[in-house]
Amino acid sequence: MTERTLILVKPDGVKRGLSGEVLRRIEAKGYTLVAVELRKATPELLAEHYAEHVGKPFYDPLVEFMLSGPVLAVVAEGQRVIEGFRVLAGPTDPTTAPPGSIRGDLARTWDLPVIHNIVHGSDSPESAEREIGIWFPGI
Ligand SMILES: Nc1nc2c(ncn2[C@@H]2O[C@H](COP(=O)(O)OP(=O)(O)O)[C@@H](O)[C@H]2O)c(=O)[nH]1
Ligand SMILES: [Mg+2]
Incomplete structure (x- = not known):
């Protein structure tokens, strides 16, 4: 069954000129781009997007980071694309993310209050539906 996922190139990725590289990897894997838009987040939008993290110690730095520049918001489509893109991205910690993954190849640890991981x-399917509704209402 075809599904859709919400992908963001975070401000670190956009600033470093890696938007095209991320899109290239999504397309090279065989997924279809449904929507691509350079956007400026807002605190309200991020409170919805990162609802599960509100109140955690890294939440405020995470919001500040996500507001530090534009993000590239993407909807991609394909069989098992939600799981498939998480594998392309690699785990949260870029130091231990495997080479070959976006985070493993393109990110590293810095002495910063929040992890920069591109x-x-x-x-999950529930998160994907919710997040696509937040970033692309009406799609
Ligand atoms: N400083 C810090 N930042 C974190 C931590 N966990 C997550 N983050 C940041 O918050 C984002 C959202 O966290 P999470 O949903 O758990 O990870 P993801 O799904 O792999 O992006 C991550 O991508 C990181 O940028 C943490 O333990 N410490
Ligand atoms: Mg997450």
């Missing part, structure tokens, strides 16, 4: 990808 991309966000929805983690």
Whole structure:
């Protein structure tokens, strides 16, 4: 069954000129781009997007980071794309993310209050539906 996922190239990725590289990897894997838009987040939008993290110690730095520049918001489509993009992205910690993954190849650890790891990808069908509704209402 075809499904859709919400992907963000975070401000670190956009600033470093890696938007095209992330899109290239999504397309090279065989997924279809449904929507691609350079966007400026807002605190309200991020409170919805990162609802599961509100109140955690890294939440405020995470919001500040996500507001530090534009993000590339993407909807991609394909069989098992939610799981598939999480594998393309690699685990949250870029130091131990395997080479070959976006985070493993393109990100590293810095002495910063929040992890800079290039991309966000929805983690379940429920998250994907919710997040696509937040970033692309009406799609
Ligand atoms: N400083 C810090 N940042 C974190 C931590 N966990 C997550 N983050 C940041 O918050 C984002 C959202 O966290 P999460 O949903 O758990 O990870 P993801 O699904 O792999 O992006 C991550 O991508 C990181 O940018 C943490 O333990 N410490
Ligand atoms: Mg997450």
